[in-house]
Amino acid sequence: MAHRHIPVMxxxxxxxxxxxxxxxxxxxxxxxxxxxxxILEKILPDGLLIGVDQDRDAIRNAGEVFARNTGNIRLFHGxxxxxxxxxxxLGIPSLDGILxxxxxxxxxxxxxxxxxxxxxxxxLDMRMNTDLTTRASDLIGRASExxxxxxxxxxxxxxxxxxxxxxxxxxxxxxxxxxxxQLAQIVAGAVPAEARHGQRIHPATRVFMxxxxxxxxELERLDCFINNVVAKDGGRILNPxxxxxxxxxxxxxxxxxxxxxxxxxxxxxxxxxxPVCVCGHKKTMRxxxxxxVRPTEREITSNPLARSAKLRVAEKL
Ligand SMILES: C[S@@+](CC[C@H](N)C(=O)[O-])C[C@H]1O[C@@H](n2cnc3c(N)ncnc32)[C@H](O)[C@@H]1O
Numbered sequence: 001m002a003h004r005h006i007p008v009m010x011x012x013x014x015x016x017x018x019x020x021x022x023x024x025x026x027x028x029x030x031x032x033x034x035x036x037x038x039i040l041e042k043i044l045p046d047g048l049l050i051g052v053d054q055d056r057d058a059i060r061n062a063g064e065v066f067a068r069n070t071g072n073i074r075l076f077h078g079x080x081x082x083x084x085x086x087x088x089x090l091g092i093p094s095l096d097g098i099l100x101x102x103x104x105x106x107x108x109x110x111x112x113x114x115x116x117x118x119x120x121x122x123x124l125d126m127r128m129n130t131d132l133t134t135r136a137s138d139l140i141g142r143a144s145e146x147x148x149x150x151x152x153x154x155x156x157x158x159x160x161x162x163x164x165x166x167x168x169x170x171x172x173x174x175x176x177x178x179x180x181x182q183l184a185q186i187v188a189g190a191v192p193a194e195a196r197h198g199q200r201i202h203p204a205t206r207v208f209m210x211x212x213x214x215x216x217x218e219l220e221r222l223d224c225f226i227n228n229v230v231a232k233d234g235g236r237i238l239n240p241x242x243x244x245x246x247x248x249x250x251x252x253x254x255x256x257x258x259x260x261x262x263x264x265x266x267x268x269x270x271x272x273x274x275p276v277c278v279c280g281h282k283k284t285m286r287x288x289x290x291x292x293v294r295p296t297e298r299e300i301t302s303n304p305l306a307r308s309a310k311l312r313v314a315e316k317l
C-alpha cells in the first residue's frame with residue numbers, strides 16, 4: 001500500500017508536545033506515522049513512543065517505517081481507549097504527552113479498499129478496525145429509515161437527512177446496496193439538481209462521514225478517552241506538565257474535546273449558587289490554547305484536507 005497521508009499541523013502539534021530526549025509519549029492515532037516520526041526524532045536516543053492505531057494496516061506500515069527504531073517505539077493495535085492497558089503491559093505508569101489526530105487518514109480513504117470514499121467501487125465497509133462486527137453496509141441494509149436519518153443529521157449535519165434516508169430504504173428494497181459508488185449515486189439522486197448545482201462538495205460527503213462516525217463509534221470513543229481515561233484518578237496518566245494535544249476535524253469532536261478539557265481545568269462542578277463546594281472536584285489540567293489553533297493558509301493551500309482541523313492542548317498541573 002502506498003502511504004501518502006500528509007500530517008496536519010505537524011509543527012504546531014509536535015511543538016506543543018514539548019518533546020525532548022528521554023521523554024515518553026503516546027501517539028494514539030498513528031495513521032501513516034507522520035507525527036510519530038517527528039516525535040521520535042526529538043526523543044532519541046533514550047525516549048519511548050507508544051504508537052496506537054485501530055487499523056491493522058497502519059500498525060503494519062509503522063512496523064516497516066520504524067523498523068530501525070524498535071528500541072524507541074512500541075506498537076499496539078487497538079482503540080485509544082485501551083491506552084492504560086498498553087501502558088501497564090509495558091510497565092509505564094505515566095506519560096509526558098499524548099497526541100490524538102482524529103478522523104481518517106488519506107491511506108484509509110484511498111488505499112484501504114474498505115469503501116471510505118464515494119468514487120471507488122469498493123464494498124461499503126468503513127470499519128477502521130476490521131474486528132468490529134458492524135459494517136456500513138449492515139447499517140445501510142438494516143437500520144430503520146428513522147435511524148438512518150438520525151445518523152445523517154446528527155453525525156453529518158445533513159439537512160436533507162430524512163429525504164436521503166427515505167430514498168435509501170426505497171432503493172434497498174429493490175436491490176441490496178453493497179458499494180460506496182452505489183450509495184453515492186443514490187444519495188446524489190435524492191438531492192435536488194438545483195441544490196447540487198454550485199455545491200463545493202459531493203452531495204454524499206456528509207452521509208459518508210456520518211456513516212463512518214457511526215460504524216466506528218468515533219464520538220463515544222473520544223468522549224470515553226477524555227472523560228474516563230485522561231480524567232481518571234486525577235489525571236494520573238500524564239506526568240506533571242505532561243500535555244494532551246488533540247487535532248479534530250468535526251465540530252462534534254471539537255465540542256467533546258473543548259468540554260472535556262474545560263471540565264479538567266475547572267476547580268469545582270457545583271452549581272454557582274451553592275455556598276460551599278460539595279462535589280470535591282479538583283482541577284487537574286490547565287488549557288494552553290484559549291482559542292483553537294488552526295492551520296495556516298499556507299498549509300491549507302498545500303493540503304486542503306487540513307482546512308477543518310482544530311488543535312486544542314491542555315497541560316497537567
Ligand atoms: C488522521 S489519521 C492520523 C494520521 C497520523 N497522525 C499521521 O501523521 O499520519 C487518524 C488515524 O487514527 C486512527 N484512529 C481513529 N480513531 C481511533 C481510535 N479510537 N483508536 C485508535 N485509532 C484510531 C485511524 O485508524 C487513523 O489511522
